Amino acid sequence: MADTSSDIPNSEPTGRPSRAALIMLVATLAVIGLYILGGATRSNSVVADTSMFTDPQKRGIEQIVKDYLLQHPELMVEVQTALEQKAARAEAEQTKKLVSENAKEIYRHPDAPVAGNPKGDITVVEFFDYNCGYCKRGFHNIRELIEKDKNVRVVFKELPILSKDSEEAAKVALAARAQGKYWELHQALIESKGRVTEAFALETAGKLGLDVEKLKVDKDSEAVKGELARVEALARKMNISGTPHFLIGSEAIGGAPEDLLDQLTAKIATLRQSGCAYC
Numbered sequence: 126m127a128d129t130s131s132d133i134p135n136s137e138p139t140g141r142p143s144r145a146a147l148i149m150l151v152a153t154l155a156v157i158g159l160y161i162l163g164g165a166t167r168s169n170s171v172v173a174d175t176s177m178f179t180d181p182q183k184r185g186i187e188q189i190v191k192d193y194l195l196q197h198p199e200l201m202v203e204v205q206t207a208l209e210q211k212a213a214r215a216e217a218e219q220t221k222k223l224v225s226e227n228a229k230e231i232y233r234h235p236d237a238p239v240a241g242n243p244k245g246d247i248t249v250v251e252f253f254d255y256n257c258g259y260c261k262r263g264f265h266n267i268r269e270l271i272e273k274d275k276n277v278r279v280v281f282k283e284l285p286i287l288s289k290d291s292e293e294a295a296k297v298a299l300a301a302r303a304q305g306k307y308w309e310l311h312q313a314l315i316e317s318k319g320r321v322t323e324a325f326a327l328e329t330a331g332k333l334g335l336d337v338e339k340l341k342v343d344k345d346s347e348a349v350k351g352e353l354a355r356v357e358a359l360a361r362k363m364n365i366s367g368t369p370h371f372l373i374g375s376e377a378i379g380g381a382p383e384d385l386l387d388q389l390t391a392k393i394a395t396l397r398q399s400g401c402a403y404c
Contacts, residue, residue: 221375223363228403230359231280231372236352238281238299238307241271245278247393248404250372252282252356252365255298255314255321256291260369263381264315270389277393278404281311282356284368292353293323293344297330299352300343306335374401 178186194200224231232248251267253260271279283299285291294314301310313329314321323344331337343349360366371378371385373392382388396404 217376219364220372220377224372224375224403227359227362230355231363232403234355236348236355238283238302238311240279240281240308240311241277242275243278245276246404247276247373247396247401248278248280249389249393250280250282252284252360252368252370252372253315254285254287254291254368255294255326256285256287257368259381261315261317263369263385264312266381266386266389268312269386274390274393281307282359283353284356284360284365284370285353286366286368290320290322294321294326295353296344296349297323297326297340299349300340300346301330301335303343304335304339306330306333309333310335374403 231250249267249270267279270277283295285295298307298310298314301307310326310330310333313333314326317325317329319325327337327340330340363372367379369379369381371389373389374396376392378385378388
């Protein structure tokens, strides 16, 4: 297969969208402007009363605000940073709540594929798509984690959100569980450089020694369809719209940051010290 890795789309990357942060920043500056122009608070809402100012006075005040911000642009960076930190804290609290409500489905569903130590003391969960460039880039971290930590359990949540090809490939991978070869096929598909399709997945499975005719039947089984439907529903509940997305304990890591392995290792060490109700 030709190397078409440059054509493989990435799923939604993580990190705070700068556009959203800037929108909040503009809103904050607007509130400041209302206060400067005679704003008052009533029941936690801002009500502007500018009737005491003439139009020239208003223009003068606007110019003062503009000049001050131009002279101290670092204030805008500070405000944006504060807004991003506040949003991150709110998202972390929401994730903690959602994990608590869906912990069994996330960590312990019997039909979810598992790699590493099935009885490991800490579980890492990954939502992924075989045609997601970020998932491919981050996979070596997961493989290394499994190789180095013999007591970690990794649960894979097939979330084929990028294309029909991704969905069909996911069906083949899940069907490989019946032959005890999910992990082997998963590695081969996620590490491939071309587009992953049903045909490619079946061809790869054949090279790994799987019964391809059985796969063709099993991929359309109720068990496989049910697993995909459950993961899709869980992703909606958890507000997961991009891949890869990792859950460990009550925390999330979105995307494939360069220090993914370090982050996972640190969180695992912390959970082993403090205990984990979900893992």
